[in-house]
Amino acid sequence: MRYIPVIGLEIHAEMLTHSKVFCTCSAEFGGEENSRVCPRCAGLPGTLPVLNQGAVTLAAKAGFALDCTVNPYSAFDRKNYFYPDLPKAYQITQFEKPICTDGKVNIRGKDIRINRIHIEEDAGKLIHDEYEGISFADYNRCGVPLIEIVTEPDLRSADEAKEFVEEVALRLKYAGVCDARMEQGSLRVDVNISLMPYGSSEFGTRAEIKNLNSLKSIVRAIEYEIERQTEILDKGEKVVQETRRFNDNHGNTKALRSKEEAHDYRYFPEPDIPPVLFSEAELSAIRESMPEMPQKRFERYTKEYGLPEKDAELLIGDKDLSDFYDAAARCNPSYKAIANLVLVELLRNLNDSGMCISDVKFSPANLAQIVKLSDEGKISKNAAKDILKILFESGGDPLEIAKANNLIMESDASALESIIDKVIAENADSVESYKSGNQKVFGFLMGQVVKEAGKGANPQLARDLLMKKLAD
Numbered sequence: 001m002r003y004i005p006v007i008g009l010e011i012h013a014e015m016l017t018h019s020k021v022f023c024t025c026s027a028e029f030g031g032e033e034n035s036r037v038c039p040r041c042a043g044l045p046g047t048l049p050v051l052n053q054g055a056v057t058l059a060a061k062a063g064f065a066l067d068c069t070v071n072p073y074s075a076f077d078r079k080n081y082f083y084p085d086l087p088k089a090y091q092i093t094q095f096e097k098p099i100c101t102d103g104k105v106n107i108r109g110k111d112i113r114i115n116r117i118h119i120e121e122d123a124g125k126l127i128h129d130e131y132e133g134i135s136f137a138d139y140n141r142c143g144v145p146l147i148e149i150v151t152e153p154d155l156r157s158a159d160e161a162k163e164f165v166e167e168v169a170l171r172l173k174y175a176g177v178c179d180a181r182m183e184q185g186s187l188r189v190d191v192n193i194s195l196m197p198y199g200s201s202e203f204g205t206r207a208e209i210k211n212l213n214s215l216k217s218i219v220r221a222i223e224y225e226i227e228r229q230t231e232i233l234d235k236g237e238k239v240v241q242e243t244r245r246f247n248d249n250h251g252n253t254k255a256l257r258s259k260e261e262a263h264d265y266r267y268f269p270e271p272d273i274p275p276v277l278f279s280e281a282e283l284s285a286i287r288e289s290m291p292e293m294p295q296k297r298f299e300r301y302t303k304e305y306g307l308p309e310k311d312a313e314l315l316i317g318d319k320d321l322s323d324f325y326d327a328a329a330r331c332n333p334s335y336k337a338i339a340n341l342v343l344v345e346l347l348r349n350l351n352d353s354g355m356c357i358s359d360v361k362f363s364p365a366n367l368a369q370i371v372k373l374s375d376e377g378k379i380s381k382n383a384a385k386d387i388l389k390i391l392f393e394s395g396g397d398p399l400e401i402a403k404a405n406n407l408i409m410e411s412d413a414s415a416l417e418s419i420i421d422k423v424i425a426e427n428a429d430s431v432e433s434y435k436s437g438n439q440k441v442f443g444f445l446m447g448q449v450v451k452e453a454g455k456g457a458n459p460q461l462a463r464d465l466l467m468k469k470l471a472d
Contacts, residue, residue, distance in 0.1 A: 002198040003204075003226075004197075005194075005226050006196050007193050008192040010151075010189070011188075012187070013146065013147050013148075016178060017052055017058065020052065021051070021052045021119070022049030022050060022051065022143055027144045029181075033140065037139045037140065040143070041142050042142070043087045043088020049272055051273055058147075058176070059099050059147050061175045062117055062175060062177045063099065063103065063117055064175070066114055067103045067104050067114075068101060070100050073275060073278075074119075075275040075276070076093065076269075077096060077269055078093075079095065093121070094119055096267070098116040099117060099276065100117035103117070112154045112155060113151065117150070122142065123141070125137070147177070153194075158223050165215060171293060172187075182214050187213075188212065191218065192208050204233075204239060205238065206241060207225060209225060209246050210256065221253060224246075225253055228252075240255075242258050305329070307339050311339050321347075324357050331365045332375075334368075334375055337371045337375065341370065341384065362391045370387050379402050380409060383402065386405065419449060420449055420469050423466075427448060430445055
């Protein structure tokens with residue numbers, strides 16, 4: 001039988017605050033085990049939480065970034081359960097009144113609906129030593145502010161899920177909400193997946209796969225789970241609703257526990273934290289503080305600047321690179337030429353050096369000046385590449401670099417004619433071949449002229465003079 005996968009995601013994103021959500025402990029990644037813990041985040045009796053206002057603002061920004069309604073009223077609840085990574089035996093979260101609702105993200109022309117975004121505290125990290133048969137708990141992460149982004153079951157394939165997570169991660173990075181470093185656990189994904197018989201409208205029984213921390217794992221886990229559930233249904237058996245864990249080494253999922261429902265957690269209003277209230281003026285101020293989102297930049301790059309879609313996608317894929325490009329384009333509106341220099345030469349230098357765009361020694365205005373010198377015919381395109389490399393390695397002024405390295409194009413026809421005469425005299429056989437109809441030889445002769453004249457020669461003038469000499 002044919003089945004349609006029905007997939008919903010829960011994306012857990014740690015927010016970029018300096019301190020934790022209910023105490024003043026550092027929220028920075030890493031650190032010696034249990035070195036960033038206080039009585040509050042350790043859940044000791046008699047302690048009271050104090051809400052981090054910065055986390056609330058970032059959660060609202062996440063809502064705007066994902067086209068959600070940011071609610072003027074939201075409230076916190078207690079989610080009761082005990083696992084060793086959450087020592088106070090309950091998690092402070094938002095259940096009945098989340099901060100954001102009713103969002104959407106467009107993937108491949110299809111809107112994936114977001115049911116809600118709520119604020120909660122992260123749990124600690126359990127470290128299992130299978131050889132010794134013991135586990136350790138590191139509570140440094142316990143209490144780090146988190147948003148959980150819950151989608152509707154609108155996704156239908158592993159690739160759709162991957163693209164959705166990529167887009168959400170990109171928007172959160174643009175909004176300054178989360179660094180989305182999945183390898184550090186700052187963005188983790190739970191996948192809910194069931195199979196629906198083709199032609200049916202009734203969803204099947206779902207399984208939840210917890211804590212996927214890479215795009216590759218998301219795809220592999222979904223594909224494995226589709227295969228597993230298909231095999232069960234084809235045998236006439238029933239899928240069990242449960243929570244499963246994906247084993248990255250073996251590429252399969254294993255049952256952890258039966259899937260809890262809301263009533264299992266015995267939610268009740270958090271008595272120690274007042275509701276979160278936003279005025280319309282406060283929401284407007286947060287909305288106006290948002291940077292231009294990637295989807296808007298893509299539209300500007302392709303429609304206003306005339307960039308190819310592929311180039312626009314590469315630029316918006318890294319906010320720092322996109323910001324650098326925008327700053328250069330404001331200095332010189334030669335949009336395509338600047339994009340070419342950024343995406344080819346600048347990225348090549350960055351990749352070769354292992355540096356980030358924030359590490360470069362020159363400004364966007366310097367790059368815009370290189371393009372201007374090229375556009376004005378003062379330097380060749382090859383010289384532009386050389387200037388950028390020198391600028392990348394040592395900094396400086398593009399015009400001064402061009403002068404110091406004899407890269408300013410000379411338009412002295414008489415000097416070029418002498419060089420061309422020399423090349424023709426030294427390559428009589430090639431000249432004769434060209435005149436006999438072998439047009440490919442022209443490239444060789446032109447190369448010899450450029451080699452003799454150097455990068456400071458005007459290539460168009462050299463080409464015109466060579467063609468004229470060969471025609472005589």
